[in-house]
Every structure is written in structure tokens, then in C-alpha cells.
Amino acid sequence: METSAYDKLSAPFVGHPKRIAALRVSNHIVTAFMYVLYITTLIILIVNQNTRDLVLAVAVPASGFAFVTVFRRVLNVPRRYEVTGTPSLLGKTKPGKSFPSRHLYSAAVIAMTALWLWPVVGIIALVVTAVMAYIRVVGGVHYIRDVAVGAAGGIAWAALGYWLLPSLELY
Numbered sequence: 001m002e003t004s005a006y007d008k009l010s011a012p013f014v015g016h017p018k019r020i021a022a023l024r025v026s027n028h029i030v031t032a033f034m035y036v037l038y039i040t041t042l043i044i045l046i047v048n049q050n051t052r053d054l055v056l057a058v059a060v061p062a063s064g065f066a067f068v069t070v071f072r073r074v075l076n077v078p079r080r081y082e083v084t085g086t087p088s089l090l091g092k093t094k095p096g097k098s099f100p101s102r103h104l105y106s107a108a109v110i111a112m113t114a115l116w117l118w119p120v121v122g123i124i125a126l127v128v129t130a131v132m133a134y135i136r137v138v139g140g141v142h143y144i145r146d147v148a149v150g151a152a153g154g155i156a157w158a159a160l161g162y163w164l165l166p167s168l169e170l171y
Contacts, residue, residue: 006080009138013089020089023139027090030132031103037125038110041117053117060161061109068105068153072097081140090139101142101150107132108154116162 013019038061045054077099081088107129115122133147 006084006137006140006143007086010086010089010140013138023135024090026131027135027139030107030128030135033128034107034110034125034132037114037121041110041113056162056166057113057117060158061106061113063161064109064154064157065102065106067157068100068102068150072099072102075099077146079141080143084140086140088140090135090141092139092141098142099146099149100153101133101136101146103136104129104133104142104147104150105154105157108151109158110154112155112158112162116158 013023041057042054045057076096078096079088079092079094079098080086081092082095107125111122111125111129113122114125129151133151136142136147137144
């Protein structure tokens with residue numbers, strides 16, 4: 001997608017402080033929702049003394065998060081606002097490490113954790129993940145490829161960790 005197409009996505013917010021404020025609040029809400037969901041999931045697994053699922057629910061997201069963190073540090077792809085010179089509507093100024101989006105990896109792997117345990121909650125969380133992707137692109141923090149690869153990575157990592165590996169009965 002060319003810069004002008006990204007500008008068109010952000011245009012309804014540019015020059016409208018209330019809309020920008022709403023976008024920022026929405027960004028905080030969807031991010032907080034995902035982390036509260038994850039912490040709640042872990043607490044439920046602890047209370048239910050479900051050790052096997054608890055170990056997976058910690059190991060799968062954490063191992064993928066570590067991989068994504070190292071991968072994006074090595075690549076150090078500039079953020080959209082660095083390339084275009086257009087300030088982020090979300091107020092971000094941190095340079096580099098844009099690809100893949102760690103926010104979207106985290107949201108997707110948390111949503112898939114919920115899907116693995118409680119399908120209805122997981123579907124809701126996947127919708128929230130899509131909203132987060134939209135906000136991060138419209139807000140000028142990421143390109144579509146950043147959020148798409150981050151989300152796809154979280155989904156793939158979770159599918160591997162929650163469905164494929166356990167079916168092989170390696171442990």
C-alpha cells in the first residue's frame with residue numbers, strides 16, 4: 001500500500017483532536033483488554049489447578065514473544081512515521097523495530113489461548129485483535145504488513161503450541 005493510501009486511512013482523524021483522543025483511548029482499551037484476558041486466563045488455570053494447560057498457556061506465548069522480540073531487533077525495520085515523516089496519531093516516537101508488530105503477535109496469541117480454552121471468548125478476542133490491527137495502522141505506528149505478520153505469527157505459534165504439538169504426545 002502506498003503512502004497516499006495510508007494517508008487516506010488516517011485522514012478522518014487528522015486535524016480532529018477529539019477523534020485522535022478517541023483513537024488513543026481505543027488503543028489503550030484494546031491493549032488492556034488483551035492483557036486482562038491473559039492474566040485472567042492464567043488465574044483461572046491456577047485456581048482450577050490445571051497445571052498442564054497452565055504450563056502451555058505460559059510457554060507458548062512467552063516463547064513466541066521472545067522469538068518476535070529478537071527477530072524484529074535484528075531486522076530493525078523503521079516505523080511508518082519514520083519513513084513518511086508524518087507523526088503518529090497515537091503519539092508514538094520510538095524508532096525502528098516495527099516488523100512484525102509485537103502488539104499484534106501478543107493479541108493474536110492471547111486470543112488463540114482463549115480460543116483453545118473457551119471458543120466463544122477466543123472469537124471475541126480475535127475480533128478485538130482485528131480492531132487493534134486497524135488502530136495501529138490508522139494511528140500511523142505500523143504498516144499493514146507489520147500487523148498482518150504479527151497477528152499471523154501469533155495465530156500460527158499458538159496453533160503449533162496448543163493443537164499440533166500436544167496431538168503428537170511428545171511430553
